[in-house]
Amino acid sequence: MSDSEAKKLLAYIAKKYDCKIWLTKRIGKRLAYISEMKAGEEKFLPANKVYERDDIVVFSEGLDTLNSEILEILEKVVQNFVDRKTGSKT
Amino acid sequence: MFVFAKERVDEKTFISEEKIKKQLESATPDPKKVRDILAKSLSKQRLEPEETATLLNVEDEEILEEIFEAARKLKTIIYGNRIVLFAPLYIGNECCNDCVYCGFRVSNREVLRKTLTDEELKEEVKALVSKGHKRLIVVYGEHPKYSPEFIAHTIDLIYSTKFDNGEIRRVNVNAAPQTVEGYKIIKEVGIGTFQIFQETYHMPTYRKLHPRGPKSNFAWRLYGLDRAMIAGIDDVGIGALFGLYDWKYEVMGLLHHTIHLEERFGVGPHTISFPRIEPAVGTPFSENPPKPVSDKEFKKLVAILRLSVPYTGLILTARERPELRDEVIKLGVSQIDAGSSIGVGSYSSTDEEVIKKSQFLLGDRRSLDEVIYELLKDGYIPSFCTACYRAGRTGEHFMEFAIPGFVKRFCTPNALFTLKEYLNDYASPETKALGEKLINKELEKFDEKNRKTILEGLERLDRGERDVRF
Numbered sequence: 001m002s003d004s005e006a007k008k009l010l011a012y013i014a015k016k017y018d019c020k021i022w023l024t025k026r027i028g029k030r031l032a033y034i035s036e037m038k039a040g041e042e043k044f045l046p047a048n049k050v051y052e053r054d055d056i057v058v059f060s061e062g063l064d065t066l067n068s069e070i071l072e073i074l075e076k077v078v079q080n081f082v083d084r085k086t087g088s089k090t
Numbered sequence: 091m092f093v094f095a096k097e098r099v100d101e102k103t104f105i106s107e108e109k110i111k112k113q114l115e116s117a118t119p120d121p122k123k124v125r126d127i128l129a130k131s132l133s134k135q136r137l138e139p140e141e142t143a144t145l146l147n148v149e150d151e152e153i154l155e156e157i158f159e160a161a162r163k164l165k166t167i168i169y170g171n172r173i174v175l176f177a178p179l180y181i182g183n184e185c186c187n188d189c190v191y192c193g194f195r196v197s198n199r200e201v202l203r204k205t206l207t208d209e210e211l212k213e214e215v216k217a218l219v220s221k222g223h224k225r226l227i228v229v230y231g232e233h234p235k236y237s238p239e240f241i242a243h244t245i246d247l248i249y250s251t252k253f254d255n256g257e258i259r260r261v262n263v264n265a266a267p268q269t270v271e272g273y274k275i276i277k278e279v280g281i282g283t284f285q286i287f288q289e290t291y292h293m294p295t296y297r298k299l300h301p302r303g304p305k306s307n308f309a310w311r312l313y314g315l316d317r318a319m320i321a322g323i324d325d326v327g328i329g330a331l332f333g334l335y336d337w338k339y340e341v342m343g344l345l346h347h348t349i350h351l352e353e354r355f356g357v358g359p360h361t362i363s364f365p366r367i368e369p370a371v372g373t374p375f376s377e378n379p380p381k382p383v384s385d386k387e388f389k390k391l392v393a394i395l396r397l398s399v400p401y402t403g404l405i406l407t408a409r410e411r412p413e414l415r416d417e418v419i420k421l422g423v424s425q426i427d428a429g430s431s432i433g434v435g436s437y438s439s440t441d442e443e444v445i446k447k448s449q450f451l452l453g454d455r456r457s458l459d460e461v462i463y464e465l466l467k468d469g470y471i472p473s474f475c476t477a478c479y480r481a482g483r484t485g486e487h488f489m490e491f492a493i494p495g496f497v498k499r500f501c502t503p504n505a506l507f508t509l510k511e512y513l514n515d516y517a518s519p520e521t522k523a524l525g526e527k528l529i530n531k532e533l534e535k536f537d538e539k540n541r542k543t544i545l546e547g548l549e550r551l552d553r554g555e556r557d558v559r560f
Binding site for chain 2: 029033035
């Protein structure tokens with residue numbers, strides 16, 4: 001999956017569920033924002049950790065629960081970054 | 091290109107002496123113009139160089155007081171009453187530069203050279219954690235020993251050292267400018283801010299004061315943070331050492347540097363530091379700097395920096411005396427160091443020769459608990475918060491939610507959580523009593539819903555949970 005496809009999926013979640021969503025990478029104690037991997041307008045709400053796999057953590061503002069659709073999309077998007085690290089896909 | 095070229099380059103950089111001097115010479119501090127500029131700043135807009143130059147040229151006492159008042163107001167609007175605390179940790183003082191004002195310079199035979207071993211570093215971290223510190227700035231001389239791999243290794247060691255309930259949660263770095271590849275290695279251990287101080291933005295003075303070593307290349311240092319950002323480090327800090335050249339020129343240099351980063355990367359520096367030169371062992375130059383900055387000028391420069399860059403953190407160091415620090419904090423400072431010791435290895439061992447391992451001498455030698463007590467007495471919330479950088483809210487992403495009301499509403503609860511953690515684990519009985527009182531007072535400022543959420547967090551801390559964040 002390309003970055004632009006991943007961004008499109010994030011934008012779909014942000015629009016449909018009226019939230020802001022962004023991806024970070026765990027580096028030591030820091031969760032570093034993955035450049036450009038965000039969608040939705042700032043809601044001025046606390047950041048909630050909504051999904052986590054390996055060293056990729058997804059944050060959201062305005063998304064309280066994950067339904068199966070969101071979960072499926074996030075799994076795909078995050079898998080993309082996990083694969084890059086392990087080198088199992090190009 | 092300056093960003094990558096390491097050889098000495100004499101061509102133009104984004105710092106133009108001619109332009110800055112012209113801006114300073116042509117700015118007339120007409121009261122109406124000054125008030126318009128203050129109004130712009132109070133609407134949270136970054137000032138243009140001509141506007142900052144106008145403020146710098148104000149001499150009239152009444153107008154100057156209006157500048158101070160505006161700076162105090164802006165600080166309250168954006169940052170509220172929080173003050174972030176950190177400690178400097180010197181890893182090693184070996185250096186191949188020969189900066190004439192610095193105690194670590196290679197030609198100084200009076201300084202004792204020392205680099206912490208892994209074991210010594212762990213002891214230093216434990217000593218800092220046992221006092222309540224959560225945030226550090228690690229400092230290295232410029233020396234082949236302090237390679238990016240070495241820097242990354244020491245930071246990794248700091249993060250992994252636990253002591254009782256405590257740990258270091260954010261490590262900022264003050265080290266030599268690196269190559270893009272070098273920064274990438276350092277970035278990978280999860281640093282906070284990477285700081286490089288230009289020392290002076292006046293190139294002829296810079297050349298004179300940095301006669302030898304890699305630091306003698308003005309442009310390599312000036313573009314050091316460009317390379318950091320290219321490497322993906324989105325938190326950078328700039329600074330100037332005041333006393334080397336005309337202080338007004340240096341303020342202009344800091345502003346031009348900020349604008350350069352904003353234009354190139356879409357985000358300016360996370361912090362600006364403005365240390366004044368202090369005496370150092372075996373360094374006569376430092377006892378008699380060419381352009382000393384008086385306390386009055388210092389207050390003016392801090393207030394004008396606050397007004398010029400509303401959203402950039404301002405760092406005041408323990409070089410300054412406690413009474414001056416108290417005054418200057420009100421003018422716009424957002425971070426201070428406390429309980430600092432700047433000799434290599436001096437947190438964990440009582441060393442009679444500590445001064446000989448130090449870069450300069452400190453003006454404020456109060457303990458962390460004493461500083462916190464004083465801040466609480468003045469109504470500040472001492473904060474060890476590290477929430478934003480642990481939620482991917484840094485760099486350009488930070489700017490999206492950086493509006494005054496939200497920063498206050500979001501940051502205050504996190505500051506209160508870290509204060510509560512300090513009170514429970516490290517505070518003296520007097521500080522604890524004062525701190526609890528302040529927390530209760532702050533809680534009254536929230537609506538019922540938010541108060542309830544914050545109270546829940548505070549109760550979790552009382553039950554023994556740590557690192558609670560909003």
